[in-house]
Amino acid sequence: MIRTGKAAIYEAPNTPFIIKEYPVRPARAGEVLVRISMSTICRSDIHSYEGKRPNPCPGILGHEIIGTIAELGEDIEKDMRGDPLKVGDRITWSEYFYDGDCYYGEIHDMPQKCHGVRKYGHDLVADDPHFLGGFAEYCYILPGTWILKLPDELSDEEATPINCGVATMASVTEAAEIGMGDTVVVQGLGLLGLYGCAMAKARGARLVIGVDSVADRLEISKKFGADDVLDISRMDPAHVVSSVRELCKPDGADAVIEVCGVPEVIPQGLQMLRIGGRYVLGGLVSPNANVTIDANMLVKKWITMRGIHNYHPRHLIQAVDFVLTNRKRFPFKDIVDSKFALEDLDLAFKKASERSVLRAAIVP
Numbered sequence: 612m613i614r615t616g617k618a619a620i621y622e623a624p625n626t627p628f629i630i631k632e633y634p635v636r637p638a639r640a641g642e643v644l645v646r647i648s649m650s651t652i653c654r655s656d657i658h659s660y661e662g663k664r665p666n667p668c669p670g671i672l673g674h675e676i677i678g679t680i681a682e683l684g685e686d687i688e689k690d691m692r693g694d695p696l697k698v699g700d701r702i703t704w705s706e707y708f709y710d711g712d713c714y715y716g717e718i719h720d721m722p723q724k725c726h727g728v729r730k731y732g733h734d735l736v737a738d739d740p741h742f743l744g745g746f747a748e749y750c751y752i753l754p755g756t757w758i759l760k761l762p763d764e765l766s767d768e769e770a771t772p773i774n775c776g777v778a779t780m781a782s783v784t785e786a787a788e789i790g791m792g793d794t795v796v797v798q799g800l801g802l803l804g805l806y807g808c809a810m811a812k813a814r815g816a817r818l819v820i821g822v823d824s825v826a827d828r829l830e831i832s833k834k835f836g837a838d839d840v841l842d843i844s845r846m847d848p849a850h851v852v853s854s855v856r857e858l859c860k861p862d863g864a865d866a867v868i869e870v871c872g873v874p875e876v877i878p879q880g881l882q883m884l885r886i887g888g889r890y891v892l893g894g895l896v897s898p899n900a901n902v903t904i905d906a907n908m909l910v911k912k913w914i915t916m917r918g919i920h921n922y923h924p925r926h927l928i929q930a931v932d933f934v935l936t937n938r939k940r941f942p943f944k945d946i947v948d949s950k951f952a953l954e955d956l957d958l959a960f961k962k963a964s965e966r967s968v969l970r971a972a973i974v975p
């Protein structure tokens with residue numbers, strides 16, 4: 612009997628998803644076949660869907676995915692921590708994979724930036740093995756992916772955003788070198804910003820300031836560790852900067868994190884910093900994010916500025932452990948606030964796109 616599975620196909624930008632069935636073949640050596648339990652709609656899925664960034668179509672979108680092992684290929688016995696894997700285990704895995712020799716991985720310890728690195732949710736569905744995205748019943752995990760078993764304590768809602776949003780923020784907050792007693796500003800309180808506030812607190816920050824223009828987000832960020840919030844919809848840029856500097860005694864913030872994707876906030880972020888402060892950009896993932904800054908400020912103030920894209924495999928482990936150990940302190944379970952069937956993916960994308968939900972989940 613030929614096994615098949617359903618998938619919601621992204622035929623072209625801004626057109627309805629179409630449910631189709633594709634054959635499910637046995638897992639080959641080095642592969643894992645997963646029965647998807649949940650996938651969530653990331654902002655980058657919406658950018659693809661709206662045609663703002665190129666993505667092969669027809670394809671299956673979605674890269675924030677968890678599921679249970681349906682079949683283990685030969686040569687796969689353990690996860691990245693060394694825990695044995697078996698059929699039925701619930702797992703998460705890196706949103707990217709790369710199989711082979713790589714200059715960046717081997718020489719610079721940046722496997723996430725290998726030339727030719729592939730990401731889930733970015734392939735043509737016509738090609739074998741068809742299932743390489745989140746909005747489907749199955750997903751194949753291909754060689755070169757980092758796999759991690761999920762602790763039973765975590766709900767699907769807590770676990771699904773781990774392999775994109777949470778792991779990315781583990782990378783960002785590490786790059787910002789947030790430590791004990793720091794004052795930290797988070798520009799943008801979407802999903803990344805909320806995890807960013809919580810991680811800054813968990814890393815020992817004494818003061819976390821959340822900056823956004825959406826009232827609901829400012830409010831919810833207080834539950835995720837923001838001590839103070841600034842509603843920039845009612846403030847001019849100079850006032851935003853002076854308010855932060857007033858709060859961060861004696862001379863400005865130790866670290867500022869950009870996760871809003873708006874280049875215009877960069878000059879403000881730099882002006883918020885103390886001498887020797889760190890500025891880390893994580894949200895500007897689209898090209899042409901042009902902005903004018905006074906580079907003399909970088910020199911005189913000894914400012915470190917860094918961009919972060921994707922995450923190292925260690926951040927996936929840190930992300931799971933962070934959510935597990937802080938789930939009573941911060942309400943991570945509330946981030947995934949709506950669930951949809953695969954057939955209702957259009958509605959889910961609409962709600963996610965208009966931001967009337969925080970994180971929309973698909974339960975296929």
Ligand SMILES: [Zn+2]
Pocket residue numbers: 653654655656674675775776
């Ligand atoms: Zn994502």
